[in-house]
Amino acid sequence: MSTTKPFTPTDGEDNSNGTRRDFLKQTSLLTAIALTPGTVVKAAENQWDEKFAGVFEKQALHLEVNGVKHELMVEPRVTLLEVLREYLDLTGTKKGCDRGQCGACTVHVNGVRINSCLSLALTNDGKKITTIEGLAKEEELHPMQEAFIKHDGFQCGYCTSGQIMSAVALLKEGHTGSETEIREFMSGNICRCGAYPNIVKAIQEVKGGMV
Amino acid sequence: MNQFQYTRPAETAVAIKSLAKEPNGYFLAGGTNLVDMMKMGLVVPDKLIDINRLPLKKIERTPTGIHIGALASNSEVAEHAYIKAQYPLLALAINAGASPQLRNMATVGGNLMQRTRCPYFFDTAMPCNKRTPGSGCGALQGINRMHALFGASDKCIAVNPSDMNVAMAALDATIHVTGVKGPRAINIGDFHRLPGDHPELDNTLQKGELITSVDLPAASSAYNKHVYYLKIRDRTSYAFALVSVAAALHIENNTITGARLAMGGVAHKPWRLTAAEIFLKGKAITEDNFKQAAQIAMQGAKAYEYNKFKLKLAPNAIVQSLKLATGLAS
Numbered sequence A: 001m002s003t004t005k006p007f008t009p010t011d012g013e014d015n016s017n018g019t020r021r022d023f024l025k026q027t028s029l030l031t032a033i034a035l036t037p038g039t040v041v042k043a044a045e046n047q048w049d050e051k052f053a054g055v056f057e058k059q060a061l062h063l064e065v066n067g068v069k070h071e072l073m074v075e076p077r078v079t080l081l082e083v084l085r086e087y088l089d090l091t092g093t094k095k096g097c098d099r100g101q102c103g104a105c106t107v108h109v110n111g112v113r114i115n116s117c118l119s120l121a122l123t124n125d126g127k128k129i130t131t132i133e134g135l136a137k138e139e140e141l142h143p144m145q146e147a148f149i150k151h152d153g154f155q156c157g158y159c160t161s162g163q164i165m166s167a168v169a170l171l172k173e174g175h176t177g178s179e180t181e182i183r184e185f186m187s188g189n190i191c192r193c194g195a196y197p198n199i200v201k202a203i204q205e206v207k208g209g210m211v
Numbered sequence B: 001m002n003q004f005q006y007t008r009p010a011e012t013a014v015a016i017k018s019l020a021k022e023p024n025g026y027f028l029a030g031g032t033n034l035v036d037m038m039k040m041g042l043v044v045p046d047k048l049i050d051i052n053r054l055p056l057k058k059i060e061r062t063p064t065g066i067h068i069g070a071l072a073s074n075s076e077v078a079e080h081a082y083i084k085a086q087y088p089l090l091a092l093a094i095n096a097g098a099s100p101q102l103r104n105m106a107t108v109g110g111n112l113m114q115r116t117r118c119p120y121f122f123d124t125a126m127p128c129n130k131r132t133p134g135s136g137c138g139a140l141q142g143i144n145r146m147h148a149l150f151g152a153s154d155k156c157i158a159v160n161p162s163d164m165n166v167a168m169a170a171l172d173a174t175i176h177v178t179g180v181k182g183p184r185a186i187n188i189g190d191f192h193r194l195p196g197d198h199p200e201l202d203n204t205l206q207k208g209e210l211i212t213s214v215d216l217p218a219a220s221s222a223y224n225k226h227v228y229y230l231k232i233r234d235r236t237s238y239a240f241a242l243v244s245v246a247a248a249l250h251i252e253n254n255t256i257t258g259a260r261l262a263m264g265g266v267a268h269k270p271w272r273l274t275a276a277e278i279f280l281k282g283k284a285i286t287e288d289n290f291k292q293a294a295q296i297a298m299q300g301a302k303a304y305e306y307n308k309f310k311l312k313l314a315p316n317a318i319v320q321s322l323k324l325a326t327g328l329a330s
Helices: A020-035 A039-045 A051-057 A081-089 A143-150 A160-173 A179-185 A196-207 B012-020 B034-039 B074-078 B081-086 B090-097 B100-105 B108-113 B164-170 B218-222 B276-278 B287-298 B310-326
Strands: A060-066 A069-072 A106-109 A112-115 A127-130 B006-007 B024-026 B047-050 B058-061 B063-071 B174-179 B183-186 B212-217 B228-230 B243-252 B255-264
Touching: A039 B058, A069 A081, A081 A106, A106 A160, A112 B100, A112 B243, A127 B218, A143 A160, A143 A196, A160 A179, A160 A196, A160 B100, A179 A196, A196 B024, B012 B024, B012 B047, B012 B174, B024 B034, B058 B081, B063 B081, B063 B218, B074 B081, B074 B090, B074 B100, B074 B108, B081 B090, B090 B164, B090 B228, B090 B243, B100 B218, B108 B164, B108 B212, B164 B243, B228 B310, B243 B310, B255 B276, B255 B287, B255 B310, B276 B287, B287 B310
Parallel strands: A060 A127, B006 B047, B024 B047
Antiparallel strands: A060 A069, A106 A112, A106 A127, B058 B063, B063 B212, B174 B183, B174 B212, B228 B243, B243 B255
16 A cells, blocks of 8 residues: 655645645555545556556547647546646636526537536547637737726626627627617626626627627 | 546437436536536536537428427527527527527537526535435425425426426427437427436436437427417516516417417426316417416416516516517517
8 A cells, every 4th residue: 555745735726746736646545545446456556556457448539629620538527618728738728606596607619508507528530629819919919808908897807708708699699779779688697796787888889890 | 536448429319329328427518507517516417418519500491390309509500590580489588598608508409407406406416316316306495486386296396497488389399319219209398307206317218319300390490470378587688488478479460379388497307288278279369368378278287386477577577488489569
């Protein structure tokens, strides 16, 4: 059986020795050894960590994200949101509720807005993904981004990337006939700061081509 | 989320065989319900068979009506020109549910399979006969304001949460399924079931069967002019129904020649109001007739401690939806 490294509290989690993450990883491995027989114990005896054991379950995933092609190996349980944030470092897409209720994780898949938290990454194999990082052209912001700034369409900003991704899709979908219609078709994006009136104004302005 | 095996077949027959081999396997379509339940630990599958590559997406007119592939997204159905023109009740009901993002993901087949939103079903610390048969019903003596008025049992008082299903019931949909024993067709009224002693079963699908399409008959397209889907909920949008009413009338010379009525949020299945439909046939368009129809529809309703308000809300919603469908109200 392996022994744990001494636990040294640190502020960060990226040190090579004695980090909290290593400590947690190893203690959970010990728990796993206590609770489960067979292959897990064998893996532990051989000092494999759970990442290595996970390789057997991983499958190839091809994605084109904001015009860049990626090929990765992921476990089936990994969501599209987690691939974007944890594997591709595109942290503009936010994890809010992680249950499809808040809309902070909204991205476009083949041009259609979805909640990336409820979509398994492998379901999207071969698809084109656009995230908030993919809207601007070089230094030039997307008109919807400009409009959100101009109309103060956010306070804390946590929901904003999802709001903007939804708003950009909404313009294409065409349900922008009235304020009521915009509010109805933006209802999948929750803003706890209550920036709704300004978000509606931003959408109306871009729809009118004023930005 | 637990670890599980994952396959993504391209052929329906392969998908069915793949599930038949796996006792704890599930089909994955849009994932808006299943992935959520997996995150909550309500469903812990050994294997997911991702059916999104199966050729079941088509929406097309047929000699007998319209064929909607089980993998057509809710948005595709609600935005489909022919459906909007001939079966507007379906488009209205779909757009009353969930959010645009979820409707883009969720499929027609998945919506039919959508599980209840009863909070006791979702809370694994609470008893629930639907989640864990034999454990009891937390809602029966609990906070049951969202719960059923019709067809419940002492095992389960949960409701079917879908809006689409309510319109499908009113429009007389036929659900086509296939499995290892071959294809069969199920009328929407026989698809979802009442809880009885087995609330763990939401519907009459056999193990391993896959929904391939939903077909709407041409006859239902006669109900395309006087239509309303009224959904009463705790907030304006993006919430499940306390009560909803799908109303579609055929009217000639100011007389109702046919009525289609169904309610959501009141039973374990979409609740077709057949007796009220029969009453309305041949009647004039008056508020008094609508009130009588609502009274007939409510016969047999039974409330619990916290949903007694639905005994008044539901008939009022029926009357209001009929008034809105016929232009008596706007």
